């Protein structure tokens with residue numbers, strides 16, 4: 345695809361090379377380099393919602409998210425690049441000053457509608473109702489959760505070279521990306537998710553439900569101790585790690601998802617979680633635009 349979307353940018357970058365000092369090999373798949381706003385896993389999760397919308401002659405996309413949502417930014421720009429209109433149902437009251445994420449969405453032509461925090465969960469749970477409210481618009485559930493989102497995410501494993509890894513790690517919000525990886529993984533690959541929400545009891549079931557829809561019995565692991573207090577929570581240790589990681593490898597991460605993911609993989613390596621000789625791949629799922637919600641100066645990149 346043209347339009348500034350560059351799948352060929354998605355290189356595999358080595359972080360730790362297996363040698364006499366190091367027992368394992370750790371690489372990162374740089375999906376963050378696809379596009380600044382349709383970044384990482386969002387490109388893949390939206391792919392089939394978009395093609396469904398185009399095939400069925402819809403005039404636009406409608407979806408949900410918060411004021412800093414990577415998903416909302418990606419939906420807005422995806423619609424624009426494909427000549428569709430878009431509606432964003434945003435959680436919370438309309439702010440006096442828009443976040444840079446909402447500014448970007450508005451610039452891409454997204455019609456932003458603010459939904460109260462009481463009403464939002466009810467709307468989000470009922471895609472059929474939303475379809476009735478916005479005829480002509482393809483409804484995309486929050487975070488792209490659904491069979492179309494999973495099937496798009498499964499294509500992440502089609503990048504050349506990805507088949508050789510024993511362990512594939514990804515940050516989890518709704519778990520849609522992880523479901524896609526589990527769906528497409530080869531027998532020898534262990535798919536592991538690092539949830540960024542605090543012990544979400546629903547997450548494992550949500551992933552199993554998606555896999556059941558395609559009659560797939562796939563194994564996966566969730567490691568629930570790297571959420572740093574919950575969604576969008578962080579501390580000085582995490583930011584310090586992210587700065588170090590950037591200074592050492594030139595890989596920027598975001599504090600909501602990929603910073604926690606890389607911290608987790610690094611911590612697991614230090615604590616000898618992996619057998620010697622393991623080949624580990626962390627999926628950099630993008631999300632860098634969200635770092636704009638941090639106070640300036642916190643990150644060195």
Ligand SMILES: *Cc1c(COP(=O)(O)O)cnc(C)c1O
Pocket residue numbers: 384385414415487515516517518519520521522598601602629630631632
């Ligand atoms: C949205 C997002 C995720 C979460 O993906 P899910 O499929 O909802 O689990 C992970 N990383 C980044 C950077 C994201 O923007």
